[in-house]
Amino acid sequence: MTDTPAKPDYKDTVFLPKTDFPMKAGLAQKEPAILAKWQADDVYGKLREAREGRTRFILHDGPPYANGDIHMGHALNKVLKDLVTRTQSLLGKDAPYVPGWDCHGLPIEWKIEEAYRKKKLDKDAVPAAEFRAECREYAAKWVAVQRAQFERLGIQGDWDDPYLTMKFEAEAAIVAELLKFAETGQLYRGAKPVMWSPVEKTALAEAEVEYEDIVSTQIDVAFEIVEAPNAPELVGAHAVIWTTTPWTIPVNQAIAYGSEIDYWLVVADVYRERTDSSDAFSKPAWAGKKFLVAYELLPQFKARLQADLKRLPNSGEYEVEVELSQMNSEDVVSGIEKTGEQTVQGNFVPREFGPDRKTSIFRDSDLAGTIALHPMHKLGGFFAKPRPFLDGSSFVTTEAGTGLVHMAPDHGEDDFLLCRENGLSPVFAVEGDGKYADDWAWLGGQGSVINKAFNSPEGPICSDLRAAGALLAASDDFNHSYPHSWRSKAKIIFRATPQWFIAMDVPVDRQVPRCADEAEIRAVQGNGETLRETALDAIERVRWVPERSKNRIRSMVEGRPDWVISRQRAWGVPIALYINDDGQYLRDDGVNARILAAFENAGADAWFTADHAALLGPDYSLDDWTPVTDILDVWFDSGSTHAFVIEARYGKGVRADLYLEGSDQHRGWFQSSLLESCGTRGRAPYDAVLTHGFALDGNGRKMSKSTGNVVDPLKVMDESGADILRMWVASTDTFDDVKVGKEVLSGASDSYRKLRNTFRYLLGALSDFDESERVAPADMPELERYILHRLAEVDAELRASVDGFQFSRYLRVLTTFAQDDLSAFFFDIRKDCLYCDVGPALPQGSAKRRAYRSVLDTLFHALVRYAAPVIPFTAEEIWQTRTPDSDSVHLLEWPEVDSAWRDEELATKWGRIIAAREAVVEEIEPMRREKIIRSSLEADVVYPFAELGLSSDEFAELCIVSVAEEGAAKITRTDNAKCGRCWRLLPEVTQDGALCDRCDSVLADT
Template identity: 65%
Template sequence: MTEPSDTTRDWRDTVFLPKTDFPMKAGLAAKEPAILERWARIGVYDRLREQRSGRERFILHDGPPYANGDIHMGHAMNKILKDIVVRSQSLMGKDAPYVPGWDCHGLPIEWKIEEAYRAKKRSKDEVPAAEFRQECREYAAKWVSVQAAQFERLGVMGDWADPYLTMNYASEAAIAGELLKFAMSGQLYRGAKPVMWSPVEKTALAEAEVEYEDVVSTQIDVAFEIVDAPNAPELVGAHAVIWTTTPWTIPVNQALAYGEDVEYVLLTPSYGRELTDRSFDNASAVGSKKLVIARELIETAKVRIGFTAFSEHASVKGTDLAGATARHPMHHLGGFFARPRTFLAGDFVTTDAGTGLVHMAPDHGEDDFLLCKSVGIDPVFAVDGAGMYREDWAWLGGQGSVINKKFVASDGPICSDLRDAGALLAASDDFAHSYPHSWRSKAKIIFRATPQWFIPMDGQRVSTSLDTNGVEGSAPPPPLASSEVEKRVPGAAPDELPAFASAAGFGPVVNPGGNAPTLRELALDAIERTTWVPARSQNRIRSMVEGRPDWVISRQRAWGVPIPLYVNRATGDYLRDDAVNSRILDAFRSGGADAWFAADHQALLGSGHALGDYEVVTDILDVWFDSGSTHVFTIEQRYGEGVRANLYLEGSDQHRGWFQSSLLESVGTRGRAPYDAVLTHGFALDGNGRKMSKSVGNVVDPLKIIGESGADILRLWVAQTDYFEDVRIGKEVLAGTGDTYRKLRNTFRYLLGALEGFEDNERVAVGDMPELERYVLRELGTLDVELRAAAEAFEFNRYARALTDFAQDDLSAFFFDIRKDCLYCDAPGSAKRRAYRTVLDTLFHALVRYAAPILCFTAEEVWQARFPSEDGSVHFLEWPELPAVAGDTPLATNWDDVRALRETVTEAIEPLRREKTIRSSLEAEITVPVLPLAAAELAEIFIVADVTQGDAVSVARTDRLKCGRCWRHLPEVAEDGALCHRCAEVVA
């Protein structure tokens, strides 16, 4: 048998093709659980803590999600982003612990238990409080376990063996301890003022527990007869007209407000039809009454009330209404309703809508409360926790609920009574507007004055001996004297108060004083000293803190940390005694919050105080106070007093939630923020940019994505998004993410194959490398600087984009494409091939590290494919050290020009390829205006047969013959299929 000639032999067995077992098909959904299991087996997290011990520490403090259900896309986005931050900080050589945590108290969990009761037709009130609290604890523990496994499956690395839980006994003791710090420094008072209240859940709500929905409400215009007007006697007997969209507040009206600069008109309406027409249902009210309405609002009032013209009798300035009084439409009921309603100047009164006159119900509005309080008019607590008028209320007593549409409708009892009293000028059930709802029950909330515990934003000066970032500290103030407290609800007659109000002291009234800053001032100063990412988010939280009312910290629920205070029945002041506090906290540490409800309170008070002299407070703390205190038992108790988080990272809704409650808690007790920096991300929306909703059916389930495609796809999606804004996720978005992932995976697969068998003795010094290799190393150095800067700024969209662009544009489409001929066909010992593989090794070690924070599973798979080790992990590695490239500026300029010319050449070749004049660029001869390198080198870079200099870029088919091994068209190839000089030497 004769040997085949050079022109007929198949030379594929002599080509050095990449070899690797690393598959192109990822199969992440099946592989990732096994990787997680190995990480747990070798203790990656704990070993990292040992390896990084003594290094600069970076603490990202985890904002606690509620333990009440499977994770959703918002959870996934948040936790993945946190993990990317933590892993990138670890990669940069820092000790970056991550302690996950959960909010375990509060309404969300309590509501779930109540839902289960309702399903069984069982009332919560029938269950002993201790049993109910235990069910809440067990429910939270169940979901902590479920969510922990789900978060781990996302690749989130942390101390899952020892997370923080707000319901742990030590946590509950720490939370109680923080509350007592506020109490001991005088930053606490009990008062009655309107708070957001859920009649369905029967509790006060924090602003962060409220969402706004579009609703259609009943709007009414009501006439209040003016009985006295010292500065405008012509108004006596006329009717001041008020407009409201909350008819249920009319039974609690106590005053009327006017604008001092508003012009009011005394007029008689003309209706243009018979008032006996019963379709005109306010006939008895309108009659021939003279009305008082702001001039600017007459035209809109005409439409609502139904008059077509009017006669003007007089006009007065708002200031002329000072001292005027009117009578309530239901004055005939006597008592509360018979008292004159005073006209008060209100700077909040505008002529944007309504009538220019506003009815005041201090029980149910912040402006109402403050204005009435200034003249000694106080709440009367007519509406109870369920939204019913209390039984002894003269009008509609025992009726409600005030959020029931039928009850407040134009044909409901309120409007019917006003109509019968001749006071209802107009009523319609068609006013569309935005209204607050409980985010848990989805029911409307109301503003309701209740006895609550508050932390004042302005009243009490904050005194602290701790470092305040430049704010001078001072000693805590002395206890308040009995003369500084209010004994009851001021301004209300005893027979108008419900039993709970007259029995409870409302106070202390906190007197501002001294030169120390207020809580608001300290918080605003701390905001200035914090880094906000993105920077614009600082304006958001600043505006919220500037305008927020006092912090309502009490809730009337069962599941949570109690407010461990004793209130003196005689003075209304709460007890401030360090020895008592110490005993309380010892009880919490040994028995948790339940210890307060089952306590021997006399034992806690000790021999110095008699239990009979004190009321035991049974309200629980706002859950935001719980979460606002997590820095204490998660950071300070683990890493030392005074240590604070480097970063808090949550969604933009937490400017009014966790970011703010943590800020206020920390500045109130420590004089500074609990964080150095705060990162805010947007929300995850569906592929069309809509909010995800089960009812709409557009929910994208992260658990389903993980089960089908793997967590790394989700992680790459998070990193690629502009997460400082709201982001979209859906099939099309994930398809694009999948394409990017495959390109990155293919880059690693190529590197693994091309580096098969690479040894250290093959390395080439940078100075001995060809220019192209040195240029690529320089580009890698540029990428390195960009990635580090992006990681330090928490800009992982920028990080991911730079990494993927480099892998695709600089490597796959450029460097790998050019050097594949060298890799496949040069002799293994050739200097150029060795230089190329040396650079590939450098690229491998850099890229696998760069990718690890984002593609945590794939990077591990890649690392293990090249360096298999049961005990090893890519996540033990640190930021790569790259070789220096000398003379980089001229090198970069020259090769940037070469790359630009290469793109032009590629574009010029493409039409001939489409026309099938040539099948590949190797068959092309190129003419270019300038030769930045030698022609032979340019031919290799352009992957063409030859390059010559001419007037413009042009392309022609070569007449050179093709080498049978490397397929290049070269002048020394005598006939098709024969070998070029290089290939002949390699295979000899």
């Protein structure tokens, strides 16, 4: 028996891509080692040296609070910043990144106080110096923790020298900025309502407040009218006010009306349907009385009275009805004769009336000069003073209530301004903890005013008003949005206290009295721009990304009140000023110089432990000047960072190219920085501002520990690696809120895997590439030149994406090119050439193969650079795999892509060729599914390719089929035998396993 000869094995005669770059990433295990190498090699320091003298691009880091592990919002923000600085550096610019932290203020104090509360310790009993030291230690601890976590994200920056607002030089710089406002007269001390947290016992900034829906008590209260010079018939009637903050009634000082509102004087009474019961029917105390209410709001007023009847004895046994009747009038109004009472039903018809009428409709001048009594006037003193009617047309409406608004200048901006215009000042009855002062005649020592029970219909306020016969209706069912402290989650109040303010509407380029108070500042006239005007002008000169965000901050600056910069806390930069008994502050260059020197030497603590007599010097006495003990709002701290980070490091007058934060910072850091810089330098501290949205869970909900939907970036990095998280950030349209969850991260992982496989192929295909193989583009086949054209297009799109900070576009362009143009098209077509067009007779390969590998090398050097900002760890791994003895990939610059590679005529032609290829592939796929063929190589194609300018061999290679013939489109299974080396099925192969002509010639010398 004769043995069958073995078929030749040509495996060792073909080129098979070889690389140590694994398909499985193992990022969670590899990334820490790569990070450690970056740190050991001081890659960031080398980058600064390499870019020294280049065009500088400064992204100024908005400081996060140093008070806990980072969350997904931090990750989103920091990765975006890193994408900016890395891409700018890739463009060849000097793009430093100095990370920073906000170390002062309530967020950190609150954490220390929480620890005290757990130990049942009283914070106020702890020495201030000891408390501040604990705050400093706490902040330093979390700076170190967050620094490591940010570095683990692959954020490249000056981590050895970050900026901290609690560094002595920073605290001195913050005081220096404050003194600039003082010197120009923009700073004043005044008493006006500010947002106040009774729980945290301090004023809050807008950025520290969030709004939540709550249910409040709503009440209608009657104020007896005792004087009405322009409408005597009102005397003895009651003006009705409506409020959802019953606790403000004890500090009421006036009643506001609208000059364009019609008010009706009505009688309110209660009737019951006929019943067989002989029980006495108890009417409420207000039955039969006259009330002044806006006519448009009478239905709502009536409904509230109706609802309140349930409080009557045995009210559940009776069907009762409230009836409001307009007062009798003998006059004819608009041609309608009224002969008796007109019952108020549903909607009301307004009636015109003349100045001489005696009807019971009142407007504008009718109410001027009217005086009412406070419901608790019998208590005497403050409560016995008359309550004047004031024209509040700028804010009094008929949207809700009664059309009459009670004024408490201690607790409302509108109230404060209107009352101040009419000589009424705050009385400061509510103290910092939300309780009324012990010596306050009504409810002294009681509260807290934010307590729901205190304000309830059964609470002390409503009980006392009911006993006085002034409470008309009360119910705890009013749903509305209300401000809360985002830290304690407790309700806040508006509370008038002596605070320090920066004026928004005072001209600043003029001389002001040396010790200006609020009244003097507002009286000064000048031709200069106010801070508001300067800021609004600066907004127009800044590039806002996205552009719509400009309208958001503009509207906020247009409508914001004066900037309250003082806080009644311990941990922060003090307002380092001296005031006299009149509340005026000292301004002296010598004193200021000594203050700043003390801060530079010992930081903010120097103020609290200072020898103030020495700081004042010989010209001033502590008998006349008292040091201020308030601290600065932390938003003033962070708003000043441009002074001690940008200018201190890069030169006076230098501003940031970009600020980048979440959209909430339009009322926070973007705005405080804008106002601080405009007030001290007359311009914005930034040239551009980029706003991103918030990180939401996979269902688009806000993340919350209580909900259990938090996606922890630290866990994601431990399980999948930082590059996956970075792929997610780069893949999303961060100008809006973005979703992150298991499914979303899975999508990012899939995109990463495909991109990684593209690089793996490149590394393998170029494993033995030598420069001697390189072919000039002009000598390349059309396909290679088309890919270079596409690379030039991609390069331009990526540059435009960087310029527009559009990183989702950046990544989409990159991954689409890698997947669609390269992996699924170029690589697929040329793999046969790569594997088989090399051998003993062609040691460097065919001209086509050399051209292909030349393009692959160009692609590698471009793609690894393009990918480096997005996936820095993987890019380093790729780079070191091919060039193990080189410096970091992150020291490289943007790839050199010749614009001459663009060839629109060639691209048009290849657009038609690609369409033809796709048409053939679409016809082959059903044959594969039906197992008529196993691969496209088993197909013979007839197609009219001559019109595309291609030969049959070129079109066959393009479609990866056996044979292509010119003619009407048709696809059949081939009868050709398979080459034993390249596996193509060709007519010249005599039998399976034999060689085709190409392979035979390549192996000619074996």
